Amino acid sequence: MSSHWHHFRVWRGDADGGELVDYPVEVNEGEVVLDIIHRLQQTEAQDLAVRWNCKAGKCGSCSAEINGRPRLMCMTRMSTFADDEVVTVTPLRTFPVIRDLVTDVGFNYVKAREVPSFEPPPGLAPGEYRMQQVDVERSQEFRKCIECYLCQNTCHVVRDHEENKPAFAGPRYLMRVAELEMHPLDVADRRSDVQDDLGLGYCNITKCCTEVCPEHIKITDNALIPMKERVVDRRFDPLVWLGDKIFRRTGS
Amino acid sequence: MTDVAKHMKSETVEQHEYDVVVIGAGGAGLRAAIEARLQGKRTAIISKSLFGKAHTVMAEGGCAAAMGNANPNDSWQVHYRDTMRGGKFLNNWRMAELHAKEAAERVWELETYGALFDRTKDGKISQRNFGGHTYPRLAHVGDRTGLEIIRTLQQKIVSLQQEDFRATGDYESYLRVFQECTITELFTTGSGPGAPEEQRRVAGCFGYFRDDGRFVRFDAPAIVLATGGVGKSYQVTSNSWEYTGDGHALALRAGATLINMEFLQFHPTGMVWPPSVKGILVTESVRGDGGVLRNSDGKRFMFDYIPDVFREQYATSEDEADRWYTDADNNRRPPELLPRDEVARAINSEVKAGRGSPHGGVFLDIASRKSPEEIQKRLPSMYHQFKELADVDITKEPMEVGPTCHYVMGGIEVDPDNGMSVVPGLFAAGECSGGMHGSNRLGGNSLSDLLVFGRRCGLGAAQYVDGLRARPAVAVDDVDAAVDRAMLPFSSATDGGENPFVVHLELQKTMHELVGIIRKADEMEMALKKLADIATRTRTVSVEGHREFNPGWHLALDLRNMLLVSLCVARAAVERQESRGGHTRDDFPAMDADWRHLLLVCSALGEDDVELVRREQVPMRADLFDLFELDELKKYYTGDELGEHRAGSSGQGNGA
Ligand SMILES: Cc1cc2nc3c(=O)[nH]c(=O)nc-3n(C[C@H](O)[C@H](O)[C@H](O)COP(=O)(O)OP(=O)(O)OC[C@H]3O[C@@H](n4cnc5c(N)ncnc54)[C@H](O)[C@@H]3O)c2cc1C
Ligand code: SF4
Ligand code: SF4
Ligand code: FES
Numbered sequence: 001m002s003s004h005w006h007h008f009r010v011w012r013g014d015a016d017g018g019e020l021v022d023y024p025v026e027v028n029e030g031e032v033v034l035d036i037i038h039r040l041q042q043t044e045a046q047d048l049a050v051r052w053n054c055k056a057g058k059c060g061s062c063s064a065e066i067n068g069r070p071r072l073m074c075m076t077r078m079s080t081f082a083d084d085e086v087v088t089v090t091p092l093r094t095f096p097v098i099r100d101l102v103t104d105v106g107f108n109y110v111k112a113r114e115v116p117s118f119e120p121p122p123g124l125a126p127g128e129y130r131m132q133q134v135d136v137e138r139s140q141e142f143r144k145c146i147e148c149y150l151c152q153n154t155c156h157v158v159r160d161h162e163e164n165k166p167a168f169a170g171p172r173y174l175m176r177v178a179e180l181e182m183h184p185l186d187v188a189d190r191r192s193d194v195q196d197d198l199g200l201g202y203c204n205i206t207k208c209c210t211e212v213c214p215e216h217i218k219i220t221d222n223a224l225i226p227m228k229e230r231v232v233d234r235r236f237d238p239l240v241w242l243g244d245k246i247f248r249r250t251g252s
Numbered sequence: 253m254t255d256v257a258k259h260m261k262s263e264t265v266e267q268h269e270y271d272v273v274v275i276g277a278g279g280a281g282l283r284a285a286i287e288a289r290l291q292g293k294r295t296a297i298i299s300k301s302l303f304g305k306a307h308t309v310m311a312e313g314g315c316a317a318a319m320g321n322a323n324p325n326d327s328w329q330v331h332y333r334d335t336m337r338g339g340k341f342l343n344n345w346r347m348a349e350l351h352a353k354e355a356a357e358r359v360w361e362l363e364t365y366g367a368l369f370d371r372t373k374d375g376k377i378s379q380r381n382f383g384g385h386t387y388p389r390l391a392h393v394g395d396r397t398g399l400e401i402i403r404t405l406q407q408k409i410v411s412l413q414q415e416d417f418r419a420t421g422d423y424e425s426y427l428r429v430f431q432e433c434t435i436t437e438l439f440t441t442g443s444g445p446g447a448p449e450e451q452r453r454v455a456g457c458f459g460y461f462r463d464d465g466r467f468v469r470f471d472a473p474a475i476v477l478a479t480g481g482v483g484k485s486y487q488v489t490s491n492s493w494e495y496t497g498d499g500h501a502l503a504l505r506a507g508a509t510l511i512n513m514e515f516l517q518f519h520p521t522g523m524v525w526p527p528s529v530k531g532i533l534v535t536e537s538v539r540g541d542g543g544v545l546r547n548s549d550g551k552r553f554m555f556d557y558i559p560d561v562f563r564e565q566y567a568t569s570e571d572e573a574d575r576w577y578t579d580a581d582n583n584r585r586p587p588e589l590l591p592r593d594e595v596a597r598a599i600n601s602e603v604k605a606g607r608g609s610p611h612g613g614v615f616l617d618i619a620s621r622k623s624p625e626e627i628q629k630r631l632p633s634m635y636h637q638f639k640e641l642a643d644v645d646i647t648k649e650p651m652e653v654g655p656t657c658h659y660v661m662g663g664i665e666v667d668p669d670n671g672m673s674v675v676p677g678l679f680a681a682g683e684c685s686g687g688m689h690g691s692n693r694l695g696g697n698s699l700s701d702l703l704v705f706g707r708r709c710g711l712g713a714a715q716y717v718d719g720l721r722a723r724p725a726v727a728v729d730d731v732d733a734a735v736d737r738a739m740l741p742f743s744s745a746t747d748g749g750e751n752p753f754v755v756h757l758e759l760q761k762t763m764h765e766l767v768g769i770i771r772k773a774d775e776m777e778m779a780l781k782k783l784a785d786i787a788t789r790t791r792t793v794s795v796e797g798h799r800e801f802n803p804g805w806h807l808a809l810d811l812r813n814m815l816l817v818s819l820c821v822a823r824a825a826v827e828r829q830e831s832r833g834g835h836t837r838d839d840f841p842a843m844d845a846d847w848r849h850l851l852l853v854c855s856a857l858g859e860d861d862v863e864l865v866r867r868e869q870v871p872m873r874a875d876l877f878d879l880f881e882l883d884e885l886k887k888y889y890t891g892d893e894l895g896e897h898r899a900g901s902s903g904q905g906n907g908a
Binding site for chain 1: 301302303304305307309310319356357360361363364365366368369370371374375376378393394396399400403407408410411413414423463464492493494525526527528529532533633636637640641642751753795796797798800801802803804805
């Protein structure tokens with residue numbers, strides 16, 4: 001089995017600051033970046049902090065920035081780098097660092113809670129749900145999401161813009177709204193939530209989120225743009241507007 | 253996170269009080285928590301990893317439930333029979349019965365939480381074939397069923413929190429998730445030396461937050477363990493770092509018992525190449541959807557390995573096996589779909605006989621059997637996994653696969669109906685509980701198990717709390733002792749203790765080589781000697797530095813759980829002198845009816861030793877027994893036991 005030495009640089013530190021630390025490290029055939037991080041833990045950096053679970057691109061725990069690119073460490077093969085290329089691993093930039101490669105991703109859990117949940121159709125008992133495969137497929141694409149938060153980390157609306165965080169849910173959770181909108185049996189209308197409370201208006205469809213998604217979900221084309229279209233339809237439809245007013249009055 | 257004591261050295265212990273504490277946020281834990289909250293209980297969910305990342309997320313193939321959508325002949329009785337056969341009749345039959353009866357309801361309920369399973373043509377939930385299941389039975393979403401289930405449960409929890417917010421102004425008033433928090437001790441009353449056993453009750457638990465190392469205790473009269481499995485004690489495994497047997501070990505130390513620990517499932521198809529991904533699972537759906545196993549001669553070798561007990565259900569020619577995929581009613585099943593233990597042993601034998609693949613596995617071929625489009629549609633994540641990790645295009649080339657340590661059938665002994673262990677207030681559900689799957693679990697029966705018994709445990713815990721007159725109090729001394737034990741690896745550093753990673757590797761090697769897929773008495777005796785040595789070393793492993801997200805420290809504490817669980821596995825494996833399901837003895841290669849009705853029960857002796865006793869199983873209820881034909885039962889039961897069967901007792905008038 002072939003192996004060689006590679007020059008690794010890993011960000012070490014905590015909320016108070018840190019620095020890139022150089023490590024020469026042995027790399028074997030077929031290994032991924034996460035293997036190398038584990039090798040460091042077992043040898044010279046026992047206390048190197050990193051998150052991971054499945055090591056197969058299924059859980060979305062091991063997100064980091066590798067040579068500046070947001071990626072899953074467990075799905076980044078060492079063979080994609082030249083032998084003499086320095087590999088630099090840094091934590092996700094959009095979230096506060098806890099330690100080394102581990103960041104506080106609490107932002108995402110807060111946003112998840114702001115998306116109104118699935119509303120089942122009244123009068124349909126468990127076991128009576130009927131949906132066609134073609135109709136569930138649109139939402140199924142979004143449900144492939146492994147919540148790695150790479151898209152959340154990449155979106156320029158919040159990357160380096162702390163001030164936008166309260167008003168913007170980020171691509172993952174805007175997509176969650178789209179998923180529920182397209183669910184064949186969900187009965188809620190989510191178009192005002194997504195525009196007013198979750199900040200869809202901030203998105204200017206740059207598609208950076210789609211580019212980094214390890215599940216290859218077409219976040220922008222299939223979720224965000226259609227949602228924008230639905231919101232526009234609704235806002236310009238005078239009947240809907242009137243209906244809303246009446247509903248609000250009786251409802252309050 | 254709060255900034256409480258980030259660098260704190262004096263040991264303040266954060267304190268919370270709940271009605272029910274659920275340890276584990278996989279399918280079992282989340283379903284238990286939902287139920288406890290629906291019963292009006294203030295409930296905490298604790299998990300080592302982030303919310304939504306538990307092992308359940310990795311499940312691929314599907315969730316078994318006799319909904320009869322794909323074949324109307326399916327029913328709970330057929331599912332029950334398959335489950336008992338798969339477990340070689342050592343299962344706790346009451347659990348298997350409840351599971352078969354309730355799985356469909358639990359799956360349908362997920363749709364009301366928003367789950368989107370793949371559909372049949374008439375819009376129902378689609379069901380796929382899997383090893384050991386008579387009919388297509390697994391509800392699924394491509395090959396990411398676990399993700400769908402965990403996300404659905406996670407989102408249901410969020411929706412309950414939103415309800416609570418509307419009612420109380422606080423999302424977390426009834427249901428709170430404590431993530432990246434590891435529980436290291438359970439507290440019971442009456443635990444001191446000489447305290448009477450009957451006073452023992454659950455009072456709470458203790459742990460640390462992984463991010464900043466601060467300590468925390470939860471005072472609660474009911475605790476549900478839903479901590480998953482033990483695979484990290486083995487070298488080649490499909491399991492993640494979380495699977496260190498914490499729940500098993502916590503239960504033992506709290507006075508509960510484990511059963512069936514000799515039964516480990518080695519999944520027949522793990523990746524074998526490259527080395528860094530060795531063990532990662534290749535879902536059984538590949539075979540369910542038509543994939544076949546071949547040796548280096550290109551031969552479909554499984555036809556040579558159909559055991560007598562399964563002769564009648566499995567095809568003897570390739571033609572018949574291939575016809576089964578389209579006409580299951582008139583053909584027998586392909587032997588690639590035998591229960592996992594049979595397939596794993598067969599692969600092992602082929603490799604040993606020199607007919608393996610270049611990297612020590614066999615070939616799993618779907619490329620020559622399905623179109624590239626179909627493969628990508630039905631098995632997208634397998635396609636992705638092989639492409640990215642092994643540089644293999646499974647639509648063009650066969651995969652190389654071999655056995656990997658996958659699932660532990662053994663676990664905490666519980667009451668089948670409410671999930672309570674022998675310690676009042678301590679419940680267990682999911683992979684960490686024992687009995688349901690007997691000596692071998694059928695694929696797809698775990699996800700359904702999580703839902704059925706998760707719910708039952710949540711309900712059981714709520715009812716138990718309702719029935720209490722007073723809440724058991726946590727003893728201050730117990731909390732101090734828990735802090736000391738957690739800090740031990742730091743103080744050991746001054747005494748020159750070992751690196752926990754080194755000790756862990758040694759433990760994995762020992763279990764892999766000496767208590768692995770094929771077992772021998774002398775090797776296991778050797779393993780026990782080594783484990784005794786590893787026990788001493790585990791007590792003194794040392795770590796450096798701080799408590800903030802320190803993986804060395806985390807492992808040092810997990811290691812004592814892995815050790816205790818490994819001891820149970822090795823002890824039970826030496827004791828059981830037969831081969832059955834996930835326990836294969838080279839020196840006792842046959843299944844022996846005299847062992848079927850015996851359970852091996854482990855309890856803890858102090859910090860790192862275990863005691864093992866034999867116990868008789870409760871005989872199967874007559875109406876369930878009669879669901880089987882006498883001829884089949886004869887293969888598993890002793891003559892005496894068969895007298896209870898309808899065929900045997902009818903001649904002698906009606907017995908009791
Ligand atoms: C790759 C793979 C594929 C599989 N595919 C299938 C399939 O297709 N069908 C099927 O039925 N089964 C399948 N299984 C098996 C099934 O996924 C597992 O048995 C099941 O998910 C276990 O669920 P659980 O709820 O018991 O535990 P888990 O989902 O593993 O959750 C355990 C939880 O406990 C927490 N925990 C553990 N210890 C502690 C502690 N000390 N303190 C605090 N928290 C703790 C963890 O953080 C985690 O949240 C598969 C397994 C694997 C590995
Ligand atoms: S498309 Fe929208 S959500 Fe995605 S990165 Fe661009 S601005 Fe952000
Ligand atoms: S949408 Fe893609 S990038 Fe975003 S969190 Fe989900 S899987 Fe990750
Ligand atoms: S470890 Fe699960 S995605 Fe990388």
